[in-house]
Amino acid sequence: MIVADKKPIEEIIEEIRDKKRVLVLGCNECVTVCEAGGKKEVGVLSSALRMYFLKNSTETRIEEKTLERQCDHEYLEEIRDIVDQYDAVVSLACGVGVQFMAEKYHATPVYPGVNTCFLGATEERGLWTERCQACGDCILAHTGGICPVSRCAKRVLNGPCGGATNGKCEISKETDCAWHLIIERLKALGRLDDYEKISSVKDWSTDRAGGPRKILREDVQ
Amino acid sequence: MGCMEGDCHFNSGNFRARKRIEQAQKILETIGIGGQRAQMYNLSSSEGPLFAQIAFEMYEKIKEMGPNPIKMVKKKAA
Amino acid sequence: MELKTSSRLEKILAAGHLAVTSECGPPRGSDPDVITKKANMIKDHVDAINITDNQTAVTRMCSLAACIRLKLMGLDPILQMVTRDRNRIALQSDILGAASFDINNILCLSGDHQSFGDCAQGQNVHDIDSMQLIQTVRHMRDQGKFLGGDDIKRPPRMFVGAAANPFADPFEIRVPRLAKKIAVGVEFIQTQCIYNLDKFEEWMRLARERGLLERVYILAGITPMKNAGMARYMKNRVPGMEVPDELVKRLAGVPKKEQAKEGIKIGIESIQRLKEVQGLSGFHIMAIEWEEKVPEIAESAGLYPRPNID
Numbered sequence: 001m002i003v004a005d006k007k008p009i010e011e012i013i014e015e016i017r018d019k020k021r022v023l024v025l026g027c028n029e030c031v032t033v034c035e036a037g038g039k040k041e042v043g044v045l046s047s048a049l050r051m052y053f054l055k056n057s058t059e060t061r062i063e064e065k066t067l068e069r070q071c072d073h074e075y076l077e078e079i080r081d082i083v084d085q086y087d088a089v090v091s092l093a094c095g096v097g098v099q100f101m102a103e104k105y106h107a108t109p110v111y112p113g114v115n116t117c118f119l120g121a122t123e124e125r126g127l128w129t130e131r132c133q134a135c136g137d138c139i140l141a142h143t144g145g146i147c148p149v150s151r152c153a154k155r156v157l158n159g160p161c162g163g164a165t166n167g168k169c170e171i172s173k174e175t176d177c178a179w180h181l182i183i184e185r186l187k188a189l190g191r192l193d194d195y196e197k198i199s200s201v202k203d204w205s206t207d208r209a210g211g212p213r214k215i216l217r218e219d220v221q
Numbered sequence: 222m223g224c225m226e227g228d229c230h231f232n233s234g235n236f237r238a239r240k241r242i243e244q245a246q247k248i249l250e251t252i253g254i255g256g257q258r259a260q261m262y263n264l265s266s267s268e269g270p271l272f273a274q275i276a277f278e279m280y281e282k283i284k285e286m287g288p289n290p291i292k293m294v295k296k297k298a299a
Numbered sequence: 300m301e302l303k304t305s306s307r308l309e310k311i312l313a314a315g316h317l318a319v320t321s322e323c324g325p326p327r328g329s330d331p332d333v334i335t336k337k338a339n340m341i342k343d344h345v346d347a348i349n350i351t352d353n354q355t356a357v358t359r360m361c362s363l364a365a366c367i368r369l370k371l372m373g374l375d376p377i378l379q380m381v382t383r384d385r386n387r388i389a390l391q392s393d394i395l396g397a398a399s400f401d402i403n404n405i406l407c408l409s410g411d412h413q414s415f416g417d418c419a420q421g422q423n424v425h426d427i428d429s430m431q432l433i434q435t436v437r438h439m440r441d442q443g444k445f446l447g448g449d450d451i452k453r454p455p456r457m458f459v460g461a462a463a464n465p466f467a468d469p470f471e472i473r474v475p476r477l478a479k480k481i482a483v484g485v486e487f488i489q490t491q492c493i494y495n496l497d498k499f500e501e502w503m504r505l506a507r508e509r510g511l512l513e514r515v516y517i518l519a520g521i522t523p524m525k526n527a528g529m530a531r532y533m534k535n536r537v538p539g540m541e542v543p544d545e546l547v548k549r550l551a552g553v554p555k556k557e558q559a560k561e562g563i564k565i566g567i568e569s570i571q572r573l574k575e576v577q578g579l580s581g582f583h584i585m586a587i588e589w590e591e592k593v594p595e596i597a598e599s600a601g602l603y604p605r606p607n608i609d
Contacts, residue, residue: 008251009248009251009252010251013252044248048248048251048252049252051249051252051254051291052252052253054291054294054295055252055253055254055290055291055294056253056294057294057297057298153412154382154383154409154410154412154423154425154428155425155428156409156425156428156429157428157431158428158429158430158431158479159428160467161409161429162409162462162464162467162491162538162539163411163412163467163538163539164467164468164538164539165467165468165538165539166468167468167469170411170412170415170538171412171414180468180469183469183472195472195475195479196475196478196479196482198430198434198479198482198483199430199431200431200434201387201426201427201431201434201435201446202427204426
């Protein structure tokens with residue numbers, strides 16, 4: 001899922017301090033699972049903002065709502081009748097939701113309330129780690145199901161590099177060396193011979209490098 | 222107030238509570254209300270006198286910090 | 300083996316001599332004299348000189364410019380090239396730039412992560428990895444083509460090298476990794492500096508058993524210790540480095556002002572022992588900011604004068 005983290009409240013205050021009526025808009029999907037932008041976080045943020053503005057005698061009204069998703073037209077439509085009452089929206093959705101809001105409600109300023117960080121999984125409560133870089137051309141079949149593009153700091157496709165120590169990456173003792181993991185996995189699968197297969201240069205045109213990406217499925221249109 | 226660490230009837234409710242109080246303290250500090258207005262104490266349900274003592278300590282602390290800034294603003298406005 | 304380039308290093312190795320290489324780090328500025336001074340200190344004792352490429356991700360004068368300066372002095376540089384900072388267009392482009400000055404040795408590396416250096420907030424590139432870079436240089440040289448498929452006018456004629464670290468883990472893939480580099484076309488290897496001679500000899504033995512030493516020239520990396528503190532630092536703080544306890548003890552057991560001499564002595568002893576290793580083709584003496592010791596080490600280890608192969 002998309003993993004995000006709350007933005008510092010000072011940053012949010014800075015953006016909306018001159019607004020009179022603000023809607024804090026949460027999302028019930030990824031940001032709820034990573035406890036950054038769901039109904040609960042909307043509540044906490046709104047409370048804190050109200051207290052701040054009250055203390056500073058500012059006439060800013062904060063209201064709350066949480067949508068099922070902010071990346072689908074049908075859910076964003078739900079606020080069509082009320083959006084004009086606000087002079088700003090603080091969206092706690094991921095970057096996608098924030099932008100979809102901006103596109104849909106052209107005349108309403110929208111500010112991000114979270115930093116969208118990566119595609120990842122919940123390793124345990126409170127710990128999310130990156131797994132995918134959305135390169136657009138998945139090579140997991142060749143690396144035992146472990147991705148060197150997202151989990152190797154140098155995205156080497158014929159690893160490991162010379163810097164790994166005790167199975168950890170040179171950048172941090174807490175970061176696993178992806179190639180160490182791949183080798184262990186190939187061993188477990190009885191496929192260590194695959195290690196010597198040469199990965200040829202990657203086609204990065206399906207990655208960010210190729211420009212903003214799009215998928216069109218005419219069969220479902 | 223939470224039970225002594227290790228004695229929670231719900232196993233870890235008091236640990237979670239402590240972490241949430243710490244979060245609340247950070248937020249209150251950032252928005253200028255004062256992080257010290259929220260505190261976590263651990264004691265057992267049988268320690269009545271200790272409870273009273275803690276309550277009094279907190280009262281003294283808050284008196285020293287002064288009224289909630291929001292209250293002051295509301296008073297001024299009135 | 301038939302010569303593929305006009306590289307002096309290749310000639311010496313092909314003739315069966317023990318080759319000697321060393322390295323110079325470019326300055327953190329634009330003063331060319333830094334490079335010329337260092338090079339002059341070692342030029343008569345080595346067959347080729349590596350120029351590092353923004354080593355430890357610290358921004359320095361580029362390797363290519365420093366290599367050109369060496370070439371203009373009539374010396375033989377080895378262009379170190381990391382894949383951290385340049386995409387495939389820039390890599391091929393710099394290779395052609397080097398080839399236009401007839402720089403004929405290249406060492407293909409990944410490069411230390413930028414978080415170690417002075418621009419930790421920068422992007423890294425890693426468009427291709429070091430193995431793919433070896434493949435690319437060979438492709439440009441032997442097929443005379445760019446990666447994109449077009450023909451290269453006056454293709455580069457470079458002798459292609461890479462690094463190897465017999466001490467990185469896991470040990471079980473160290474020889475397969477060497478085999479992989481040979482499969483993609485590497486022609487010479489410079490190893491990480493060696494202090495655990497037993498382990499290095501074991502790695503060489505395994506490589507020899509697989510027939511790999513008939514297909515690649517291995518140069519053993521030697522770095523003299525300046526003092527016990529340096530030994531301890533390298534033991535504990537440098538990734539992929541193995542420094543035996545006995546070595547630290549030996550250095551620490553000598554008075555501080557004698558430790559440098561002892562470090563040099565250990566380096567010379569290592570070379571003398573490794574000379575006997577079957578299939579070893581030479582030595583890569585790395586004495587960063589201590590270049591003045593290279594002549595002494597080479598002479599005491601019996602590697603001077605350099606063979607005349609012209």
